[in-house]
Amino acid sequence: MKNRVTSADVARLAGVSRATVSYVLNQTPGQTISTDTRSRVLDAAARLGYAPSAAARALRIGRSEVVLCLLPDWPIGPEVGSMLGNLSTALARHGLTLVAHPGNREDRPITEIWKAITPAAVIAFADFSEGEVAAMHASGVELVVALFGRGPRRGRRELEVPQQLVGRRQAAHLLTTGHTRLGYAYPDDDRLRIFAEPRLAGVRAECQERATDGPAIETVPLDAAQAAACVRRWQAAGVTAVCAYNDEVALAVLAGVRNCGLDAPGDLAVIGVDDIPPARLAAPALTTVTTDQAAMAAYLSATVVAAIGGKPGPAVPTETLIQLVRRESA
Numbered sequence: 001m002k003n004r005v006t007s008a009d010v011a012r013l014a015g016v017s018r019a020t021v022s023y024v025l026n027q028t029p030g031q032t033i034s035t036d037t038r039s040r041v042l043d044a045a046a047r048l049g050y051a052p053s054a055a056a057r058a059l060r061i062g063r064s065e066v067v068l069c070l071l072p073d074w075p076i077g078p079e080v081g082s083m084l085g086n087l088s089t090a091l092a093r094h095g096l097t098l099v100a101h102p103g104n105r106e107d108r109p110i111t112e113i114w115k116a117i118t119p120a121a122v123i124a125f126a127d128f129s130e131g132e133v134a135a136m137h138a139s140g141v142e143l144v145v146a147l148f149g150r151g152p153r154r155g156r157r158e159l160e161v162p163q164q165l166v167g168r169r170q171a172a173h174l175l176t177t178g179h180t181r182l183g184y185a186y187p188d189d190d191r192l193r194i195f196a197e198p199r200l201a202g203v204r205a206e207c208q209e210r211a212t213d214g215p216a217i218e219t220v221p222l223d224a225a226q227a228a229a230c231v232r233r234w235q236a237a238g239v240t241a242v243c244a245y246n247d248e249v250a251l252a253v254l255a256g257v258r259n260c261g262l263d264a265p266g267d268l269a270v271i272g273v274d275d276i277p278p279a280r281l282a283a284p285a286l287t288t289v290t291t292d293q294a295a296m297a298a299y300l301s302a303t304v305v306a307a308i309g310g311k312p313g314p315a316v317p318t319e320t321l322i323q324l325v326r327r328e329s330a
Contacts, residue, residue: 005050012196014044021045067091068119069306071102071316073191079291086297094305096120125194155256162291163195166323167202169289170243170271173324175210179241179269182207183234184215185253186243188222193288199273203243214239220249220256227256231268235260239328241269247272247279250286254329284328295321 024041088098218230244250250272272288279286303313
């Protein structure tokens with residue numbers, strides 16, 4: 001096995017001391033190093049393919065530069081993929097590296113995962129026990145962020161509020177356009193409850209504020225015939241518009257509407273979430289709400305950076321984060 005290139009190798013090739021290599025590569029302030037020496041060190045490091053040790057750097061600066069994101073066992077669709085990509089870019093601007101680990105607690109204990117990396121922060125989509133949090137903090141993990149549920153250290157729900165806003169935007173659009181009895185198309189994949197519940201809560205809150213009953217909830221599979229049965233039950237209950245968990249479920253509802261020989265939005269208006277490419281190709285084109293993933297990533301990265309530095313986190317950018325995309329279905 002080829003030995004790892006070290007700073008000593010770079011120093012030998014450049015004809016300088018290891019201390020000089022460290023000063024140059026770490027851009028240490030207060031050091032007088034000539035342009036020629038600096039160039040020789042950088043050239044030697046490039047020729048050897050030298051990569052500084054992350055562990056050594058963590059010891060030197062007093063913390064890791066890795067942010068570990070623990071993904072639960074649920075489908076990674078376009079929105080989640082976009083969020084992770086944008087979050088990685090946003091954290092990189094602060095010198096932090098995002099590492100995402102999919103799976104669940106049954107596959108591998110959480111302790112094994114974070115101990116293998118020793119990150120500066122752990123981002124998760126569910127709560128940790130007090131014992132898990134204490135163990136992380138004792139090992140130098142500075143921050144635990146629970147994106148849903150109540151984080152033991154911060155007491156915030158970083159993604160719960162935006163997900164509720166999604167439901168509120170859906171319901172507000174339908175109620176503003178004259179509908180008075182709404183339905184909610186819930187996904188039939190139990191792994192999606194983490195997103196579905198706060199979205200449904202947002203729809204309920206908007207209905208309550210506007211003194212409107214509802215919503216009438218149906219679990220809608222991605223199957224036209226089964227979706228048609230849901231549509232018939234909504235029709236019998238006087239529902240004229242449906243908020244769907246996401247665009248895929250909304251497309252299933254539209255298929256159910258056609259299966260029943262009905263028309264959207266004339267007989268049943270439908271609104272989705274995410275604005276996936278098929279949404280604009282549906283017949284009728286799907287009205288939906290979408291999240292500004294770049295803004296979401298900036299908010300989450302700022303939350304992580306502030307907490308690592310012991311500072312208050314930013315407010316949720318509620319005014320611009322969730323946007324309505326108007327099309328023909330609602």
